Amino acid sequence: MTPRPVRIELRGFRGWTEGAFELDRDLTVIVGPNGCGKSSAVNALEWCLFGRDAELKASGIDERADWEVAHLDERGVAGDVEVRLALETGEGTARLVRRRPAGAKPRDEDDFSVELPDESVLRGVEAVQWMGAAGLPEWGTWRRALCQHQETARARLTASGDRSTLLASLLGLETHESAREVLEGCKPGALVKEIDEEVGALERDLLARLARPAEEQEECERGLAALDLERERLRPTLALELARGLLERARALGAELGFAPELPDCESEHELPRVADWVARWPERAREAARVDARLRRASGLRAKLDAADQAVGPAEERWRQARDRAAGEVRARGDVATQERLLSEARKARDEAEAALRRDDAARALVRDAREVLRHAHDPEACPVCAARAPGLAARLEAELAAGGEQRHAALEDDCGERGARVEELERGLRATRELVQAEADARASLDRAHGALSEFLPAGHAASGRDPLAAARAELERLERDVRDLERGRRVLDDALRAHHADAERLRAVQRWREAVLRAERSADPTSSPAWRELQAALDAAAAFAADLEALGGMAREAQERASEEREREVNERLGDHYGRITGDEGAAGVRVRGKRTPKGLTFDLEDARGKRVLATLNQAALNSVSLALLLAQAEERARAGRAAFVVLDEPGQSLDDEHQAGLARAIEHLAAICPVIVATPPGALAERLVEGREPSRRVLKLAPRDPGEPRRGARIESREER
Amino acid sequence: MREVDEVIEELERRVRERGVRVEERVALLRLLACDEAREQLDERRRKLIEGVRRAAATLRGELA
Numbered sequence: 001m002t003p004r005p006v007r008i009e010l011r012g013f014r015g016w017t018e019g020a021f022e023l024d025r026d027l028t029v030i031v032g033p034n035g036c037g038k039s040s041a042v043n044a045l046e047w048c049l050f051g052r053d054a055e056l057k058a059s060g061i062d063e064r065a066d067w068e069v070a071h072l073d074e075r076g077v078a079g080d081v082e083v084r085l086a087l088e089t090g091e092g093t094a095r096l097v098r099r100r101p102a103g104a105k106p107r108d109e110d111d112f113s114v115e116l117p118d119e120s121v122l123r124g125v126e127a128v129q130w131m132g133a134a135g136l137p138e139w140g141t142w143r144r145a146l147c148q149h150q151e152t153a154r155a156r157l158t159a160s161g162d163r164s165t166l167l168a169s170l171l172g173l174e175t176h177e178s179a180r181e182v183l184e185g186c187k188p189g190a191l192v193k194e195i196d197e198e199v200g201a202l203e204r205d206l207l208a209r210l211a212r213p214a215e216e217q218e219e220c221e222r223g224l225a226a227l228d229l230e231r232e233r234l235r236p237t238l239a240l241e242l243a244r245g246l247l248e249r250a251r252a253l254g255a256e257l258g259f260a261p262e263l264p265d266c267e268s269e270h271e272l273p274r275v276a277d278w279v280a281r282w283p284e285r286a287r288e289a290a291r292v293d294a295r296l297r298r299a300s301g302l303r304a305k306l307d308a309a310d311q312a313v314g315p316a317e318e319r320w321r322q323a324r325d326r327a328a329g330e331v332r333a334r335g336d337v338a339t340q341e342r343l344l345s346e347a348r349k350a351r352d353e354a355e356a357a358l359r360r361d362d363a364a365r366a367l368v369r370d371a372r373e374v375l376r377h378a379h380d381p382e383a384c385p386v387c388a389a390r391a392p393g394l395a396a397r398l399e400a401e402l403a404a405g406g407e408q409r410h411a412a413l414e415d416d417c418g419e420r421g422a423r424v425e426e427l428e429r430g431l432r433a434t435r436e437l438v439q440a441e442a443d444a445r446a447s448l449d450r451a452h453g454a455l456s457e458f459l460p461a462g463h464a465a466s467g468r469d470p471l472a473a474a475r476a477e478l479e480r481l482e483r484d485v486r487d488l489e490r491g492r493r494v495l496d497d498a499l500r501a502h503h504a505d506a507e508r509l510r511a512v513q514r515w516r517e518a519v520l521r522a523e524r525s526a527d528p529t530s531s532p533a534w535r536e537l538q539a540a541l542d543a544a545a546a547f548a549a550d551l552e553a554l555g556g557m558a559r560e561a562q563e564r565a566s567e568e569r570e571r572e573v574n575e576r577l578g579d580h581y582g583r584i585t586g587d588e589g590a591a592g593v594r595v596r597g598k599r600t601p602k603g604l605t606f607d608l609e610d611a612r613g614k615r616v617l618a619t620l621n622q623a624a625l626n627s628v629s630l631a632l633l634l635a636q637a638e639e640r641a642r643a644g645r646a647a648f649v650v651l652d653e654p655g656q657s658l659d660d661e662h663q664a665g666l667a668r669a670i671e672h673l674a675a676i677c678p679v680i681v682a683t684p685p686g687a688l689a690e691r692l693v694e695g696r697e698p699s700r701r702v703l704k705l706a707p708r709d710p711g712e713p714r715r716g717a718r719i720e721s722r723e724e725r
Numbered sequence: 726m727r728e729v730d731e732v733i734e735e736l737e738r739r740v741r742e743r744g745v746r747v748e749e750r751v752a753l754l755r756l757l758a759c760d761e762a763r764e765q766l767d768e769r770r771r772k773l774i775e776g777v778r779r780a781a782a783t784l785r786g787e788l789a
Contacts, residue, residue, distance in 0.1 A: 175728040179736065179757050186766045194774055202781045209788050521788070533787045537780035544773040550750050551766070557739045561732070 003134050004678050005648055006093065007086040008045055012071045012079045015040035017716030024724070026698035027674035030682040031689045032705030037717025038682035039150065041705075042650050045680070046147060048083040048098045049131075051110050053139040060143065061152055069100065074714045078102055089134065092117025096131075135645055144169050145636035148629070150653040157608075157617060157629055167595045167606035170577070170636045171569045172643065173562055180558035180603055188551035195544050202537075206528060217522050220515035227508050236519075239512045240266065243275045246505050250282060253498045257491055259289040272513065279506045283499045292495055296488040303481040306458040309451070310474050316451040320444035327437040334430045337438065344427040351420035358413040365406055372398045562604050566597040576638055580631035583669040585624070586661055593628055622657045630654055630666060634673050641677035648678040660687040667691035674698050693723075700725050733757055 009020040015037035030038050046054050047069060053059065055067050070078035081100045086093050099111040114127040122130050132138075137146055144166055157163055168177050221231050229238075247263050254261040261282075264274045287293070334340055375381050375395040382392050455474045528534050574594040581593055593616050596609045608628065610616045620628065633649070640647040651670070655663045667688050673679055675698045683689045693702050706720040733754050740750045756762045 175732045179729070179732050182757060182762050182766065183753075185763055186770055191770055191774065195777055198774075198777050198781055202784065205785055206788065209785075528784065528788060531784060531787050533780060533784040537777070537784050540773070540776040540780040544777050546746065546749065547769065547773050550746060550753055553743070553745070554736065554740070554750055554753060557736050557743075558732075561735050561739065 002645065002647070003087040003089050003094070003136060005045065005085055005680075006088045007084075008041070008048070009082075009084040010041070010044045011082045013040060013044045013047070013081050013083055014069065014071060015717045016044070017071055019717060019719060021703050021719065021722065022701060023678065023680060024699055024701040025678060027671065027692070027695075027700035028678070028680040028703065029689070029692045029700060030680070030703045030705065031685060031693060032720075033684055033707045035708045036705040037708075038684070038705060039652050040717060041703075042147075042652050042680060042682045044083045045085060045650060046142065048085040048096050049136065050139045050142065051098055051112060052106075056106075059139075061149060063152075070102065071716060072714065087134075089117065094134075096127075141169070141174075145633065145640060146647060147650045148633050148652060148654055150656060157625060157632075163607065163617075164605045166632065166636075167608070168604075170595060170632055170639065171566055171573050171597075171606070172639060173565055173569075173604075176558060176562035176565055177603070180555060180562055183551055183555040183558055184603070186551050188548040188555065191544065191548040191551075195541060195548070199541065214522050217515065217518040220511065220518045224508075224511050224515055227504075227511055229508060229512065234512075234515065236516065239272055239509060239516055240269060242505060242509045242512060243272060243279070246279060246282075246502065246509065247275070249498065249501065249505070250286070253286065253495070254289065256494060257290040257292065261286065261289060276509070276513065279502075279509060282502060282506075286495065286499060286502075290491065290495055292488055292492045296485065296492060299481055299484045299488060302458060303478065303485060306455070306474060306478050306481065309454045309458060310471070310478065313448070313451040313455060313471055313474075316444070316448040320441070320448045323437070323441040323444040327434075327441040330434045330437045334434055337431065337434055340427060340431045340434060344424065344431055347420065347423045347427050351417070351424050354413070354417040354420045358410075358417045361410050361413050365402075365410065368398055368401055368406070372402065559603060563597070563599065566604060566606075570595060570597065573635065573639065577631055577635040580634045580638075580669050580672075581627060583672060584627040584631055584658075584662055584665040586665045593631075623659065623662055626654075626657045627662060627666075630669070634669055638673055638676055648680070649673060651679065651681045651683075653683055654681065655683055655686060655688040658688075663688035664691050667695070671695055671698060674700070696725060729758055 004025060005023045006025075007020065007022050010016050011018050015035075019037075019041075021041075030041055032038050043054075054064075055069060056064055059067075068078065070081045072078055079102045081098075083098050085096045087096065094117055095115040097111075097113050097115065100108075101111075104110075109124075112123065112127055114122040114130050116122065116130075143149070143152075157166075165174075165177070168174055221234065224234065225231065243266050247266055250261050250263060264278045265271050266275050331337075335343070372395065375398065381395040383390050384394075452470050455470050459470065459473050459477055577593065577595065593608045593610060595606055596613070597604050597606050608616050616628075617625070630651075633651075637647050637649045654666060654670075658666060664687055668691075670679055670681060670692065681688075681692060683692070692700070702721075702723040702725070703719060704721040704723075706718040708717075709715055736754050737751055740747055740754065753766075756765050759765060
């Protein structure tokens with residue numbers, strides 16, 4: 001059993017503050033004047049089912065761009081919204097509950113749940129999945145086939161794409177159409193074209209490259225001729241032979257220069273890339289391993305230093321010999337330092353004694369002169385002025401003493417003193433000169449010792465212990481270094497020559513390898529199909545082409561299936577559409593309008609035409625357009641219901657633009673459909689309402705809504721009466 | 726049975742009647758039951774043409 005709505009409860013939804021009403025199994029008629037809440041009542045049902053899909057731009061209904069779901073109170077403030085829709089199912093009554101709290105943001109999810117007959121509750125994705133499994137429609141199907149919104153009564157017919165989709169839906173071909181669109185939307189034809197373009201570009205490239213390898217080979221052969229490798233000498237193994245020659249020469253060079261080089265294997269052509277790498281690095285490695293330059297620099301430096309030290313020894317020795325001879329001559333002339341020191345000491349002592357004798361004589365003479373002066377002024381020149389003792393002739397004796405020889409003795413003492421002082425000075429000068437020469441000889445000796453020491457530093461270890469003359473040893477060492485330098489210079493020439501030859505050989509090897517690769521490319525390009533990449537390309541092309549062919553074939557089959565289904569169903573559906581249209585217009589005998597499929601390059605499109613096969617929409621008036629739109633909707637709903645798919649129809653003011661006669665006809669069509677599936681109609685008082693309210697078959701519930709109170713515009717919708725027939 | 730399954734079944738019957746690349750085409754048809762059928766087919770198409778371009782580039786490289 002497909003779900004059928006049986007009751008709706010709403011709170012805070014658009015025109016309603018609160019309300020609840022039962023829905024009839026056949027027909028529910030909601031009647032009331034404008035603004036009393038009729039549309040809000042039917043909108044609440046679809047909002048409960050579809051939530052935000054039925055709102056604002058997502059709805060696809062332009063008039064809903066500014067839709068406000070919540071009821072606004074006296075202050076214009078929105079509150080919580082809740083709609084509960086009870087559905088009768090095979091297992092019992094299930095309830096869909098949608099809640100939206102006041103202040104919810106446009107992207108906030110509603111609180112949506114399904115209360116199942118067994119009292120379990122599903123929420124979120126599970127709840128939506130339950131709806132799909134129960135056969136409840138999606139928003140698109142609802143809009144197109146089950147609900148007539150008064151805002152879009154005719155819009156479905158005016159856009160050709162929508163109309164074709166609508167008519168395909170009427171024929172039950174939506175899924176065929178969708179499957180065909182998915183298959184053809186992948187554009188298999190364009191895929192084949194892309195593959196063709198890729199293959200074409202590849203072919204152009206290949207043709208251009210087929211000619212290139214032969215030219216490249218000839219150019220390589222010209223280059224090899226310039227390197228003394230004539231064409232007749234060229235052979236596949238030449239690169240291998242050249243590489244082995246290079247390795248052999250490297251080994252010989254190592255042996256000559258005293259090192260063992262690390263060489264790569266060279267048994268087959270596969271090893272040539274490694275050999276080529278070694279060839280490129282060999283000059284640097286050979287120089288590193290031979291160390292000729294470093295050794296030559298060291299030997300040359302040592303030789304220069306030893307030579308300089310050797311040159312310094314001779315002059316130092318000469319300076320020492322001269323100093324030694326001068327010191328020896330001085331000693332021979334004056335005696336050694338100790339003798340001179342002794343003589344100087346004795347001379348100083350004699351000088352000191354002579355000076356003392358002179359001082360004593362000076363004192364005695366002064367005393368005599370003093371005494372003569374005293375006596376010269378005394379009363380008694382015969383008596384001592386001090387003790388008064390008598391000394392006859394004292395004054396005369398003093399004069400005689402002064403006059404007789406005192407001066408001569410004093411002069412002799414002074415001469416003696418001067419001679420002895422001169423002797424001391426002479427001895428002091430001699431001693432200083434001797435000491436200076438002895439010191440000069442010692443300094444020269446020390447300088448000579450340092451020169452020998454410097455020389456020893458450059459001599460081999462153990463030289464000192466050998467007792468050999470350092471100078472001779474140095475000379476021998478210098479000779480050895482000279483030999484080393486000569487050998488190393490020769491080794492450097494050998495290395496340079498070998499590496500020059502290596503560079504030339506390496507260039508030949510590279511040229512031969514390039515030639516060999518050119519030959520192989522020429523061989524390959526002559527037959528690209530032997531390449532693994534060719535086979536890979538063929539496999540990729542086959543896979544892509546097969547995919548395109550599969551899509552093309554399946555798209556064709558989908559189109560065939562759609563056309564066959566269309567042909568099968570057109571007559572039956574047209575009959576049903578004609579019935580509804582005839583009922584609404586009162587012209588039940590006329591064929592009126594019918595759906596006709598038309599094959600186009602893009603697929604099967606559908607349109608409406610009259611009995612003569614002409615498109616009818618351009619010639620229909622507003623009432624006829626509404627009649628066709630309603631007939632299509634009713635026919636679609638009937639199709640779904642008869643196919644066992646969930647169907648209940650909601651019509652919001654379907655009588656627009658219809659005169660009383662058409663409204664009566666519409667009432668007949670609605671009653672016809674209500675006998676097949678539940679129908680809910682919201683309509684203002686009028687011919688349609690009267691007919692639907694008065695009718696007896698099928699069963700119906702009539703809900704009359706009270707007019708809005710102009711004094712309380714925010715009060716909300718109210719149910720004035722309920723009637724069940 | 727869902728409508729899409731019915732359509733797939735009908736198309737599969739036609740594929741089997743033709744008897745050409747039945748297995749591959751039935752596998753493609755089964756994709757139609759997925760919500761992301763279009764995206765999956767587009768992805769497969771993209772990979773196939775990429776495979777062709779890659780193989781062509783490899784061949785060009787080998788012959789270069």
